Amino acid sequence: DGSRFFALGEMMPLHADDGIHIGYLKILRDRTDQRLATDVLQQQTDLLQTVADHVSEAVFQLDLDGVVTFANRRAHTMLGWDAGMLIGQDLHEAAHHHYPDGRPFPASECNFVEAIREGKVLREREATFFRQDGTPVEMICSNAPIFRGEVLVGAVLTVSDVTKRRQDERRLQELNETLGELVAERTQERDRIWQVSQDMLGVADANGVWISINPAWPRILGWDYGEIIGKTSEWLEHPDDREKTRAEVDRLAAGGLTLAFENRFRARDGSYRTLSWTAVPVEGLLYCVSRDVTEEKERAASLLQTEEALRQSQKLEAVGQLTGGVAHDFNNLLTVIKSSTDLLKRPDLTEERRERYIGAISDTVDRAAKLTGQLLAFARRQALRPEVFDANQSVQAIGDMVATLTGARIEVAIRIEDESCRISADPSQFDTALVNMAVNARDAMDGEGRLTIAVDRASTIPALRSHPEQAGDFVRIALSDTGTGIPADQLDRIFEPFFTTKGVGQGTGLGLSQVFGFAKQSGGEVLVESEVGRGTTFSLYLPRATIEGSSLEDAASSEPTVDGRGTxxxxxxxxxxxxxxxxxxxxxxxxxxxxxxxxxxxxxxxxxxxxxxxxxxxxxxxxxxxxxxxxxxxxxxxxxxxxxxxxxxxxxxxxxxxxxxxxxxxxxxxxxxxxxxxxxxxxxxxxxxxxx
Incomplete structure (x- = not known):
């Protein structure tokens, strides 16, 4: 029918009776079914090989002597052998020849060769295999016997590499042990802190009921442990603090981040202790720390009283100094007035003397008015009449008068800006401040030296006394002398009224006080820099004016007295x-x-x-x-x-x-x-x- 078949052929020679070779006889045997069976078997073998090479476990087929009859790709890579080289190897001998100490293969409590021979089934047994380079590999092994009919012919061994897992487990175990030791240490520390803490430590539920407290509670408040546990703090709280305390606890229990406030708790002796609380919510509980600040509060109150008493004492001292200075100067002025009025009462008084005494009274009144003006200026109570004017022009104009005040042996140098430096201030008080600083410089130089008056613009007032640096637009008028300088311990006092380092009768001690008060009341500042033996610089800072202004009328005009008839x-x-x-x-x-x-x-x-x-x-x-x-x-x-x-x-x-x-x-x-x-x-x- 034209179909093919597979045959196994044999050739036999043919001989005649006389032995002569006459040909060959070909004998064919039909092997079609056998060939087909062989092909199927090969296909199944190839499929099994493919599957075995792609699983993550090592697969061995061993005979009863432990010789490898099959090993997948993973088995070779796991043990470090080239592909196919494990076939025919005694699995025990293949690893054993690297170890002169005679360790069995696999090195485990279970001998798989014996199990194979006995037909035993072992599941997930731990073992240690060794690679060809001697590196140990920790394994989980299982085996299954192979039978042909009822005859045991070998076994299949599956092996999983768990080396990394075991290493991780050991590291985790070591970490857990270390962590456990650390936790134990921290627990011991926490317990020690709980026991020895000077602060009151406690744990309360969301309703404020105390679950646990440390020994500081009885020590500070005097109440026993059992008198506090299981209750809220309401019975301990000062009546005036209960509403505040309840509100804080409710806020914290509702999800507030941290509680921090003060209240008062009643101690067993009836007194109240002031407590400073800090608390945080954790999983429905309130963990609280309370510090007894009663003594700190009392010390602070006592310190406040002491400071207030010191301030009052300083005020009284200042008032005494001020009163003494005012009394001294005014009594001198009143003496002149009183003497002049007494002399005016004399019947034989000449016209020349009468005019002299009246002039003395008038001059003394002017001096008294100037004295009160300086006092008011220092106290920033002077009624100023501000005008917008150019400080350059005012300094230039007053230069000749300053030179007259200082004397011929003092060189006066004036440096002014080319650009206008307008300020808004009382021009009369401004001139008085310049004169006061110039006179102070003259006295510091003992009548001989150099006085420099400079005007420039400044963008900041440097930090001084208790004030930080101040930014802005200012005009600076600086007077620098080459005098004796001011000792550091006197710099903070030079602006005090009636404070002076001059001799008796050489000054009232109000000149620099006027400068200080004028600067402050005008929105500015006065700064002094000095070095003993080198000289002193007074810097008067005044806000710069941005618009022009007009002068107010001068009531002290030189116009003659006006007749008031008709008014x-x-x-x-x-x-x-x-x-x-x-x-x-x-x-x-x-x-x-x-x-x-x-x-x-x-x-x-x-x-x-x-x-x-x-x-x-x-x-x-x-x-x-x-x-x-x-x-x-x-x-x-x-x-x-x-x-x-x-x-x-x-x-x-x-x-x-x-x-x-x-x-x-x-x-x-x-x-x-x-x-x-x-x-x-x-x-x-x-x-x-x-x-x-």
């Missing part, structure tokens, strides 16, 4: 003597006057005769409504009526200057009073004419 003045003065003197003075100058004692009476007088008065002349410091408040009310009710204010001192004026009103400082001269009132009244008359 009616409403005088508001609560002091009887001053009121009488003021009205009498004005009447002698030709003014008509009406004097009232306070602001309420002034408003009533104006309401009765609103057009009768040309100007209101009012003191600032009065009971009830002060002069500034009265001026504002008059401005609101009678917009065209001018108001002139006068004061020897007023904190209202010190804080906000003149509030836009004309201001006459006490003590004032008759000429100053007449000129200022006349100017104010003339403005009103000009407005009336313009209104017509």
């Amino acid at each position: 009616c003045v409403l005088v508001v003065e609560d002091n009887r003597e001053v009121g009488l003197f003021s009205t009498q003075t004005l009447e002698e100058l030709g003014y008509s006057t009406h004097w009232v004692a306070n602001a309420s009476e002034a408003l009533l007088a104006l309401a009765a005769k609103p057009i009768a008065y040309d100007v209101v002349f009012s003191d600032v410091v009065m009971p009830g409504m002060n002069g500034v408040e009265l001026g504002r009310e008059i401005r609101r009710l009678y917009p065209g009526l001018p108001v002139v204010l006068t004061s020897g001192y007023s904190h209202v004026l010190a804080q906000e200057s003149d509030h836009g009103f004309q201001l006459l400082q006490k003590p004032y001269s008759v000429e100053q009073l007449s000129r200022l009132l006349s100017k104010a009244a003339s403005r009103k008359r000009r407005k009336r004419v313009g209104g017509r």
